[in-house]
Amino acid sequence: MNSDDLTFDTGLLAPIWAGSPAEAATGDLAFLRAMLDAEVALARAQAAEGLISAGAVKDVTTAADALAREGTRTLALLARSGGNPVIPLVKALTKHAPEVHLGATSQDIMDTAFMLVAARTRAVVTADLDRTAVALARLAAAHRDTPMAGRTLTQHAVPTTFGLKAAGWRELVLDARDRLNAVVLPVQLGGAAGTMAAFEALVPRVDERRLLAGFAAQLGLAEPRLPWHTLRTPVADLAAALAFVTGALGKMAADVLVLSRTEIAEVAEGTGGGSSALPHKRNPVGATLIAASARSAPALAAVLFGSLAAEDERPSGAWHAEWSPLRDLLRHAGGSAAHAAVLAEGLRVDAGRMRANLDLTGGLIVAERLTAVLTPAIGRREARHLMERASLRVAADGISLRQAVLRETGPGDLDLTDLDELCDPATYLGSAAALTDQALTRRPAGDHDA
Structure with a gap:
């Protein structure tokens, strides 16, 4: 070990900037x-x-x-x-x-x-x-x-x-x-x-x-x-x-x-x-x-x-x-x-x-969407209660949200012909694509001279 090792900071405890x-x-x-x-x-x-x-x-x-x-x-x-x-x-x-x-x-x-x-x-x-x-x-x-x-x-x-x-x-x-x-x-x-x-x-x-x-x-x-x-x-x-x-x-x-x-x-x-x-x-x-x-x-x-x-x-x-x-x-x-x-x-x-993790909750990740879709037919309060009951069924019975909703509503109670699509997380992305496109139009501002 030379004297430099004893006196100089070489970044040993700073891997964030050492060598940068x-x-x-x-x-x-x-x-x-x-x-x-x-x-x-x-x-x-x-x-x-x-x-x-x-x-x-x-x-x-x-x-x-x-x-x-x-x-x-x-x-x-x-x-x-x-x-x-x-x-x-x-x-x-x-x-x-x-x-x-x-x-x-x-x-x-x-x-x-x-x-x-x-x-x-x-x-x-x-x-x-x-x-x-x-x-x-x-x-x-x-x-x-x-x-x-x-x-x-x-x-x-x-x-x-x-x-x-x-x-x-x-x-x-x-x-x-x-x-x-x-x-x-x-x-x-x-x-x-x-x-x-x-x-x-x-x-x-x-x-x-x-x-x-x-x-x-x-x-x-x-x-x-x-x-x-x-x-x-x-x-x-x-x-x-x-x-x-x-x-x-x-x-x-x-x-x-x-x-x-x-x-x-x-x-x-x-x-x-x-x-x-x-x-x-x-x-x-x-x-x-x-x-x-x-x-x-x-x-x-x-x-x-x-x-x-x-x-x-x-x-x-x-x-x-x-x-x-x-x-x-x-x-x-x-x-x-x-x-x-x-x-x-x-x-x-x-x-x-990412897709597998989306499905971990059996479709609960789109519960907000189903609540919104059901609201015009049965009202906001009842739609929320229905989805809360369905969510509890998913957790208790180990079934999918789609299955739980069908059990909660009963046959013929509601028009649920699009339920498969409504329960697909990949179809509930809002404006994510458009927001991404908009963000990518941004360019860095011009450099300041000093």
Whole structure:
């Protein structure tokens, strides 16, 4: 075992994101690169406004490239004395680029780096959400007319189709994608207390708005209306969108977990996982990990919403509390999206088992339909009572609903010439096919620029 094994988090306890694109996009090296990119972008924007020279920009760029190759461990340890990693980062850069970080504060760089990491992670999350949506569209179209039991409060309710279920999953995935891409990710640039005063001290009558616009343009991020050191709308919006991503994917996972139970067995993951003790098991591991993330994310988002209550112009603690949960949220959303794409692309659907499960209750799943059909002839109240008695007969005598209805009504009491069709769950699907078709007309909303 080497020293790296003792100090570095390799994702051993986080199979949801270990090895995912989001892992690389949110690692310590990614944050180091983002902080350095922010410093270089600020230098370029300042040079454009005459605050520093072109030579100074070159010095900052060269120093940043060199520091990027040194790794993060030393910075992490040095960050303990000042409370954030920007302080030792700037100290290291200043040795070779004395005009780096002029007028900025640590939070300017750290917040900007977080938004940059979020933007880069959002791109990989969106790609996996797109894959998931495409796979679910295929499933919905292929099973547009595949009947299955609709379940409410764990029990059979009325028939539905697997196509409509898959279309519903896709709807949530697209909702998640659109919400995530609608989040505005701005740069941060306010100086020590959000007044940008130091920039004017460097160059009187400097155009701060133009400086800010140039900084944002360099990084492909949005230009904020105000410094947001303690106005944490961007972080709260991002937290909400990321938590929604995990929850939306969690709905699909929750359904897969139920439908893949041994006694239901209507779906199965394409690559089920094994068990350390039971050689016969093929566990729905992908759905399990997604479901776990969906349960973890709300608590992480809650920390970020709590940080909205930040005191003064720059806070002590509220800002610092954001870092770990925000990174974890990015990782959970990214890992969940990656697993969801694999899950949707490989999901196996057993239409025969769905039909067999529809028949488990002997036709009780269409009791609502028969009640509605009988109502015009005998009234709503009597129709309900008749169906309640028939349902009890099904359970007590082990007969079908069709047989029970015939026994309850007696020969010639009612016109039941269509009873066979009325008792067939596959003919009581309502508008499921049309709803599926309508859902599949939806396309993802256009991407937000930043």
